[in-house]
Amino acid sequence: MPELPDVEGFRRVLDRAAGHRIERVDVLDSGVLRGVTADALRDALTGQTFATPKRHGKWLVAPVRSGRRHRQAEPSVVFHFGMTGALAWVDGNEERHRHDRVVIITTSRELRYRDLRKLHGLRLAPDDDHVADLLGELGPDAAGLGEAELGKRLEVTRRRLKPALMDQTVVAGLGNLLADEILWRARIHPERGTQDLTDADRGRLHRNLRTVLKRSSRAGRVPGWDTWLTGHRDDRDGSCPRCGTTLRRARVGGRSTVWCPNCQRD
Known part of the structure; x- marks a missing residue:
């Protein structure tokens, strides 16, 4: 998509x-x-x-x-x-x-x-x-979202993090691939509660959101590069490109979700 x-x-x-x-x-x-x-x-x-x-x-x-x-x-x-x-x-x-x-x-x-x-x-x-x-019901565009506003919008939703990130009324522009990539880079489990994020979590989440969007927007797509989680989503028994641990797969918020159980502990 x-x-x-x-x-x-x-x-x-x-x-x-x-x-x-x-x-x-x-x-x-x-x-x-x-x-x-x-x-x-x-x-x-x-x-x-x-x-x-x-x-x-x-x-x-x-x-x-x-x-x-x-x-x-x-x-x-x-x-x-x-x-x-x-x-x-x-x-x-x-x-x-x-x-x-x-x-x-x-x-x-x-x-x-x-x-x-x-x-x-x-x-x-x-x-x-x-x-x-x-466009009135959309949240702010993800590419221009500041750290404080991101944290505030996530905190008030009080639900699991990945579905909140993908909710277009919370943040506009993030889909399944981007959400998984950003959470993997930020070392945050996709099922963490939005209200449970620490200041350090929110900081890492925002920094990695900006990095992923900047690089992928330059490419005009969500890339499947080997150093990215997206490059291993479709691998049979795929492994984390950061630590080599076998990736986990499940449905979170009704969407196919991939994460590293070592880097993204629940």
Whole structure:
């Protein structure tokens, strides 16, 4: 599933499309449209231009502008990538992928939204107030979260740590892979209670959250590097890349969870 680093990568893709006049919108599969018809999407975008995109957690906002800059009363396309969504900025002569669902044709290239499972997709917010309403229940973006605020938001939830980290109303942007990686680096068991964290725990958690997000966002994905826990999640009888202990697996908060029983003692 795309997590914050993946969506940051898609933001960079979308940024390359910003400033190019939209000539046509081909809706190849309206199953990815949420709350907007194909005709309404075409009417809102054709002849307009995307302004600089913005990301919040796993959501990506593409403001539309008719003049030199986006105005508050102008619409925005809002992307949520679900399990399998992605954006590609390609030459118009490139053969279309079988999972391309919406193609936005500009004066130079094409922005293609592709999605295998179609669990989420595209929304059209008529103005900035509607964007704020759509994102209003999300917690602060994980990439800009300070240590004190992280500790406060976790403490008031009073539940197991991993599900709290993945709750988008607590912290926006963290998914299954990121949560496991951050907790492994911070040497904290995923089932620790949020109210039981010490000041030292919260400090390590925040430092490693920032490190993991910085490095993975630079890569545009959650990497499966050999020195990362993510590089060993799918190994049969995988071992901890830090101490060599055989990794443990269980479901925590309904999600498949991997941790090191030596580094992350309960």
